[in-house]
Amino acid sequence: MRSQERTVRWLRRASRPDPAVTPALGLSGEDRDEVVQAATTLYRTRGFAGVTLLDVAQAAGVTEQGVVAAFGGEAGLFEEVYSRELRHLAERLTDRFSSGDPLTMLRTALNGWLDEMADPGVRQVVVVDPQEALGWDRWRRASARHGRMLIEVAMIDAMDKGAVREQSVRPLGYVLAGALESGVQFAAREPDPTAALAGVRVALNSMLDGMLADARR
Numbered sequence: 487m488r489s490q491e492r493t494v495r496w497l498r499r500a501s502r503p504d505p506a507v508t509p510a511l512g513l514s515g516e517d518r519d520e521v522v523q524a525a526t527t528l529y530r531t532r533g534f535a536g537v538t539l540l541d542v543a544q545a546a547g548v549t550e551q552g553v554v555a556a557f558g559g560e561a562g563l564f565e566e567v568y569s570r571e572l573r574h575l576a577e578r579l580t581d582r583f584s585s586g587d588p589l590t591m592l593r594t595a596l597n598g599w600l601d602e603m604a605d606p607g608v609r610q611v612v613v614v615d616p617q618e619a620l621g622w623d624r625w626r627r628a629s630a631r632h633g634r635m636l637i638e639v640a641m642i643d644a645m646d647k648g649a650v651r652e653q654s655v656r657p658l659g660y661v662l663a664g665a666l667e668s669g670v671q672f673a674a675r676e677p678d679p680t681a682a683l684a685g686v687r688v689a690l691n692s693m694l695d696g697m698l699a700d701a702r703r
Contacts, residue, residue, distance in 0.1 A: 513548060513556040520546040521553055525567050530607030534564055534615040564619040569628055571611050575602055576635070589649055589698065595640045596666075596694055600687050603670045604680065613670045634663045651701045665690060 513521065524545035528537045539560060543550040557563040579598045603609050616625045638659040644650040669690055673682035 513552050517548050518556055522566055525563055529611050533610055534619040561620055568616055592640055592644055596690055609674050613674050634659045637662050650697055
């Protein structure tokens with residue numbers, strides 16, 4: 487379980503703003519956090535396309551110029567919101583990895599992610615908007631740092647305990663992360679996202695069952 491403990495420590499450390507850097511960017515650390523919080527609320531409720539930098543600045547009580555100086559524009563601000571959402575999501579999921587049983591941990595990771603995606607606001611920021619807001623390359627780099635790490639940690643532990651067949655972890659992490667993202671993308675755009683997400687849960691758990699059965703053969 488040491489790999490999980492290292493992940494938790496890294497996530498907690500990465501969640502803290504750097505007080506030596508943020509004031510030099512035009513906003514104090516406190517103001518910067520206010521901007522990110524205001525942007526998070528607006529993006530969750532109105533989506534990236536429905537929010538301007540002026541909207542965020544007014545909600546946070548700072549100037550639009552200050553927001554631009556601190557984040558470099560709309561894409562930079564959204565990337566900060568997106569990265570923080572992923573860090574917080576990863577922390578919540580990692581905190582649930584209390585079982586020493588790799589099968590329980592894998593199901594906790596998979597179903598915990600889907601549970602989080604049931605929140606329309608989280609789904610908007612984490613799934614619906616990132617590719618439009620950041621572009622493909624920037625989106626993939628940001629998502630890989632946090633989302634795939636959790637999957638790789640779970641896979642390494644499962645392989646160590648013989649629950650999943652030994653194989654290269656990085657390709658497996660990309661494939662599983664892609665399946666999770668694609669499933670939630672599909673559900674988010676359906677007329678009834680809740681029902682669609684239930685179908686995605688069945689499909690992804692069936693895929694996990696297949697991996698576990700493969701290891702037992």
